[in-house]
Amino acid sequence: MFMRQLEYLVAVAREGHFGRAAEACRVSQPGLSAGIRKLEEELGLPLVIRSHRFLGLTLEGERVLAWAQRMVADYNGMRQDLSDASSGLSGTLRIGAIPAAIPALPALVNGFCARYPNVRVQLLSLASTAIQRGLDTLDIDAGVTYFENEPLARVRSLALYDETYVFVTAAGAFSGRNAIGWSEAAAHPLCLLTSDMQNRRIVDRILAEAGVTSNPRIEANTFLGVWSLVRSGAWSGIVPHTYLETFEAPDHLVALPLVDPVHSQSVGVVTSDRDPQSPLAGAFMRHAARRLGRERCPAGGSHRLRLRALIAEGYQSLPPNDWTGRRPRP
Secondary structure, eight states, X not given: OHHHHHHHHXXXXXXXXXXXXXXXXXXXXXXXXXXXXXXXHHHTSOOBOOSSSOOOBXXXXXXXXXXXXXXXXXXXXXXXXXXXXXXXXXXXXXXXXXXXXXXXXXXXXXXXHHHOTTEEEEEEEOOHHHHHHHHHTTSOSEEEEESSSSOOSSEEEEEEEEEOEEEEEESGGGTTOOOEEHHHHHTSOBEEEOTTSHHHHHHHHHHHHTTOOOOOSEEESSHHHHHHHHHTTSOBEEEETTHHHHSOOOTTEEEEEEESSOOOEEEEEEEEOOSSOOHHHHHHHHHHHHHHTOOOOOBTOOOOOOHHHHOOSSOOOOOGGGXXXXXXXX
């Protein structure tokens, strides 16, 4: 029962709400509250600030939470390891991915699900800072994120591909162009991501290197929002090249590689650098390495591979100078 009580505490801290925590633990809210109260009695410490709603943990509760997160993760890992030995790997693999990397995930996730039929996958769209936090608190098993711009700490990594950027705009005077400079692109009415997104911070930094600043008329906190507005033809956007695989550009738009400077950003898989590693995290990292034909990457390591090497089935990928504003030809 003690482990179950720790799970209740971890769930309450994660959800920030008693009802949602009870639902996540598949227990009644009175049962969850009673379990946490029993944990407090066993430890002789108040852990939760008492009220009609969740107000947070006490200082002692925060200290217990750090231990509880590790103990629950290790317990679940032990169960996964034992199940793998008897009936095959099972459980839920939780992946946190930056929005820019989501188009590259089907090739990895589909193969992983085929290899481990008893494993469920939960894919969460998260900012890079939330991925770091999720790995530290063991709320996610793996992340797919940028490496260099705001590097993560305490992780094992495996690079998947290098992200490059394209300027998407109404064809018009751009028909026949093969590329566009960052400074020229910045002069057009832009729709960009909001500044809390790391991709936007990358774009702003590159524009600064080109001697200009971004001054978008419209901002959106999702690439879907950016693409929807750019697709209308009234606005221009700067998006990762992977999004040409997700959103087919209509005939009235053109996608031009951005140059002066040409910039690429390494994207890859990260897992917590801890031993023993979660069986699910380890299996996902090994699967990614097999897909790329590489051995497991040590902590902080990086391999630079093109997206073409990752997307093998159901996707198409061409070098930047082959983009024409329509879906690339194979």
